[in-house]
Amino acid sequence: MTREGALAIMIAVAVGLLAALVWAWWRRTRRDAAFQAPVGEIPGEAHAVAEFAALYVATTRHGDPLERLAIAGLGFRSRSDVTVTDAGVALDLTGQPRVFLAADRIADVGQSTVAIDRVVEPDGLVRLAWRLDDGTVVDSYLRPQDASARALADAVAGILPPTQTGTDA
Structure with missing residues (x-):
């Protein structure tokens, strides 16, 4: 086989893989x-509890950290600003409209070690379980940049009834 033939085969394989992806x-x-992120602004009467710079990792099926969901605005990793208010949690992902998770949408908050494309030290991720409009529960994973995952999880837990918090190591 000539070099040109081998090169043509390698290019065909690469194009085939890209097409498959x-x-x-x-x-x-x-x-x-059918899944829609709750896009919206923070209610005017809400008071900020805490703000965090974070890396948004992924949103997955609840309890299945390796099954990424392609929800518009939440499909890809991104830098994010997370604002915890007494009314809920706002996610400001780079280049996307603000996602506001009202406190009554949040099913649980805890810490985790693994999400679809991220493995970190024990309890290094925040797992925010929340309900879509149809009631389906999904998990969004955040990696705080300038604070601990525990601080972010505790801030969110502070706006939820005590029975709604947990840890998923």
Whole structure:
């Protein structure tokens, strides 16, 4: 086989792999098209409890940290500002509209070690379980940058009834 033939085969394989990735993501976005992130502003009467710089890691099916959901605005990793208010939690992902999770949408908050593309030290991620409009519970994972995961989890837990908090190590 000539060098040109080998190069042509390698290019064909690379193009085939890229096509497979695009096809898989397209199927995932179609599968998850019914899921909508609650886009909106923080209510005017809400008071900020804490603010955190974080890395938004992923949103997954509840209890399944390896099954990424392709929810519009929450499909990709991003830097994020997290604002915890007495009315809920606001996620400001770079280049996306603000996602506001009202306190009554939040099902649970805890800490975790593993999410779809991130493995960190024990309890280094914050797992925020929340309800979509149809009642489906999903988990969003955040990695605080300038504070501990415990501080962010505690701030969110402070706005929830005591029975709604937990740890998932």
